[in-house]
Amino acid sequence: MSAYKTNNKMVGWIEERLPIFSMLQHSAVEYPTPKNLNYWWNFGSLAGFMLVVMILTGVFLAMNYTPHTTMAFNSVERIMRDVNYGWLLRYLHMNGASMFFVLVYTHMFRGLYYGSYKAPRELLWWVGVVIFLAMMATAFMGYVLPWGQMSFWGATVITNLFSAFPVVGQYIVTWLWGGFSVDNPTLNRFFSLHYLLPFVIFALVFIHLWALHTVKSNNPLGIDVKSPQDTIPFHPYFTIKDLFGIGVFMMVYLAFVFYAPNFFGEPDNYIPANPMVTPPHIVPEWYFLPFYAILRAVPNKLGGVLMMFGAIVVLLFLPWLDTSKVRSGRFRPIFKQAFLLFIIDCVVLGYVGSQPPADTITLIGRIATAYYFFHFLILLPLLGKIEKPKPLPASISAPVLRGGGMAAGATAKPMEKA
Amino acid sequence: MQKLIRNVLAAALVAGAAPAALANEGGPELMKPGFSFDGVFGRYDPAALKRGFQVFHEICSNCHSLSLVAYRNLAAIGLTEDEIKAVAAEREIQAGPNDEGQMFNRPGRPSDHYIPPFPNEKAAAVANGGAAPPDLSLMAKARHGGPNYIYSLMLGFEDTPPDGVHIPDGKFYNKFFPGNAISMPPPIQDDAVTYADGTKATKAQIAHDVATFLNWAAEPELDARKSLGLKVLGFLAVLTALFYALKRQIWKNVH
Numbered sequence: 022m023s024a025y026k027t028n029n030k031m032v033g034w035i036e037e038r039l040p041i042f043s044m045l046q047h048s049a050v051e052y053p054t055p056k057n058l059n060y061w062w063n064f065g066s067l068a069g070f071m072l073v074v075m076i077l078t079g080v081f082l083a084m085n086y087t088p089h090t091t092m093a094f095n096s097v098e099r100i101m102r103d104v105n106y107g108w109l110l111r112y113l114h115m116n117g118a119s120m121f122f123v124l125v126y127t128h129m130f131r132g133l134y135y136g137s138y139k140a141p142r143e144l145l146w147w148v149g150v151v152i153f154l155a156m157m158a159t160a161f162m163g164y165v166l167p168w169g170q171m172s173f174w175g176a177t178v179i180t181n182l183f184s185a186f187p188v189v190g191q192y193i194v195t196w197l198w199g200g201f202s203v204d205n206p207t208l209n210r211f212f213s214l215h216y217l218l219p220f221v222i223f224a225l226v227f228i229h230l231w232a233l234h235t236v237k238s239n240n241p242l243g244i245d246v247k248s249p250q251d252t253i254p255f256h257p258y259f260t261i262k263d264l265f266g267i268g269v270f271m272m273v274y275l276a277f278v279f280y281a282p283n284f285f286g287e288p289d290n291y292i293p294a295n296p297m298v299t300p301p302h303i304v305p306e307w308y309f310l311p312f313y314a315i316l317r318a319v320p321n322k323l324g325g326v327l328m329m330f331g332a333i334v335v336l337l338f339l340p341w342l343d344t345s346k347v348r349s350g351r352f353r354p355i356f357k358q359a360f361l362l363f364i365i366d367c368v369v370l371g372y373v374g375s376q377p378p379a380d381t382i383t384l385i386g387r388i389a390t391a392y393y394f395f396h397f398l399i400l401l402p403l404l405g406k407i408e409k410p411k412p413l414p415a416s417i418s419a420p421v422l423r424g425g426g427m428a429a430g431a432t433a434k435p436m437e438k439a
Numbered sequence: 440m441q442k443l444i445r446n447v448l449a450a451a452l453v454a455g456a457a458p459a460a461l462a463n464e465g466g467p468e469l470m471k472p473g474f475s476f477d478g479v480f481g482r483y484d485p486a487a488l489k490r491g492f493q494v495f496h497e498i499c500s501n502c503h504s505l506s507l508v509a510y511r512n513l514a515a516i517g518l519t520e521d522e523i524k525a526v527a528a529e530r531e532i533q534a535g536p537n538d539e540g541q542m543f544n545r546p547g548r549p550s551d552h553y554i555p556p557f558p559n560e561k562a563a564a565v566a567n568g569g570a571a572p573p574d575l576s577l578m579a580k581a582r583h584g585g586p587n588y589i590y591s592l593m594l595g596f597e598d599t600p601p602d603g604v605h606i607p608d609g610k611f612y613n614k615f616f617p618g619n620a621i622s623m624p625p626p627i628q629d630d631a632v633t634y635a636d637g638t639k640a641t642k643a644q645i646a647h648d649v650a651t652f653l654n655w656a657a658e659p660e661l662d663a664r665k666s667l668g669l670k671v672l673g674f675l676a677v678l679t680a681l682f683y684a685l686k687r688q689i690w691k692n693v694h
Contacts, residue, residue: 102659108664
């Protein structure tokens with residue numbers, strides 16, 4: 022890291038008093054980044070971009086939204102019909118939530134595959150898990166705000182989960198509701214918290230980045246950076262790569278916004294909430310389906326709730342459950358297969374969560390739930406002991422130079438990256 | 440790069456597969472007549488909208504409300520200002536209080552939302568055999584299949600239910616309605632309306648037109664949304680291509 026120099030008097034004046042320019046120079050320009058990052062490393066910055074989009078669209082939606090049981094549904098429809106480009110704001114926000122989860126799930130699976138949770142990145146991983154939890158809470162409360170049938174009944178089902186706790190359960194639920202059923206006080210507090218939590222997430226993202234910039238990025242080889250030749254500065258290499266990623270992502274995201282805006286939604290949520298009519302089939306949004314399946318896999322309500330939370334809590338223990346010293350799945354032949362099975366298991370859980378309960382579905386759900394925990398609690402600790410990893414390259418630069426046999430640092434023929 | 444796009448799309452598809460799998464819960468598959476507003480380049484057919492409005496106005500609106508649509512919105516489907524005023528004035532709405540403190544009735548205005556046929560839900564229910572006709576503003580978004588569901592429901596009535604299906608008194612058999620016993624009597628027949636533009640009013644034509652109109656009532660922004668989408672995605676394609684070229688350029692000496 023070079024000391025920050027400037028000829029601009031104004032910049033110099035500010036820098037002496039608040040070293041914001043040297044900080045930017047240090048963390049956004051010079052930040053040494055492994056040069057072998059593949060496109061899976063785009064998803065972190067994409068998720069950060071999505072958070073900003075959600076906050077911006079959300080702030081403008083809040084200007085036109087009324088958090089009252091008698092007016093919420095119609096105020097959303099007023100946004101759709103009478104507010105200039107209100108339909109665009111709302112569809113951006115609505116599909117943005119789904120996209121945010123697509124990005125964050127991809128980001129998490131990337132971390133799982135390349136061992137990004139292993140020492141010294143345990144706290145970085147932990148902050149990530151907390152962000153994920155905060156996102157789930159935010160998304161759940163946001164879904165309640167339009168006050169459609171799924172909003173109301175989703176809120177009823179999820180808040181009722183807390184009644185499973187012995188003795189205090191019912192008191193917790195009453196306290197959450199602010200009354201004796203999901204009603205106006207519930208909607209009001211959900212709106213308040215839905216507006217608050219994104220800023221908490223924003224702060225957590227800064228802590229996430231702080232930890233990242235302390236321990237530096239992992240890379241697809243999972244080996245440590247050994248020399249400056251292994252890294253390139255963040256700018257311009259990753260600023261342009263992230264911009265390109267944002268361009269590709271925006272095309273996918275906006276294709277949904279403009280051409281299938283209700284693809285991820287449930288038609289029932291276009292029916293105003295009615296406490297007297299239960300929809301035949303209450304389903305959460307797709308990003309909760311695997312957890313919903315785990316919840317329903319256990320015949321005991323408290324057991325189901327604990328298993329569902331356990332499915333996320335287990336991620337916190339992952340740095341110690343995975344006993345392998347090798348980070349990247351690339352050099353772990355058996356882990357690679359197990360990882361694929363784990364992804365399939367998550368998709369199966371998602372499917373099971375979307376289906377009305379039936380004998381075969383429940384059975385599949387139970388097997389898939391068992392496998393989910395088997396993967397983390399038994400397979401990963403065991404694999405580290407029995408698996409023989411492939412030999413690791415000597416350095417990040419080494420595998421690239423292997424073919425040409427040229428000295429490090431020499432200007433070899435341009436080679437396509439990505 | 441191709442791999443990346445494929446993966447992103449795959450993720451999106453997996454994500455969407457679950458809701459999609461739910462799209463048709465039991466019951467026969469919906470009829471899909473095809474609509475002018477299907478697909479990326481699809482737009483509303485103005486003539487169909489106008490015919491559909493005529494069907495709604497002459498038939499559906501006798502029992503169903505359309506509370507999210509204001510009379511002034513009808514300008515978007517080609518009604519003139521005078522026509523809108525005339526349609527709005529057909530029903531009265533309670534207003535007031537006036538300077539004497541009295542409530543009074545006045546004819547509807549273009550700024551009013553479509554005035555419902557019944558003063559409240561109880562009145563609607565008692566006039567319709569106990570089941571209040573639902574509001575139709577969002578019907579095309581609030582049912583799996585959307586306009587296809589409306590179209591199918593209109594044509595799904597059968598005089599005699601199949602063997603083993605019992606339909607209670609005062610209900611009607613409709614093969615597309617969940618549970619098959621619907622409280623609404625068959626609302627349309629051939630020539631139930633006389634179209635101003637001379638189109639032959641077959642049952643299927645009427646169903647198709649009213650499904651188009653109700654889709655407009657639910658998604659009045661559809662034309663604007665799809666046009667803007669083309670421009671935005673076209674712009675993004677160029678911008679992303681430039682980003683990619685720049686990325687290649689910047690990275691060309693990294694090994």
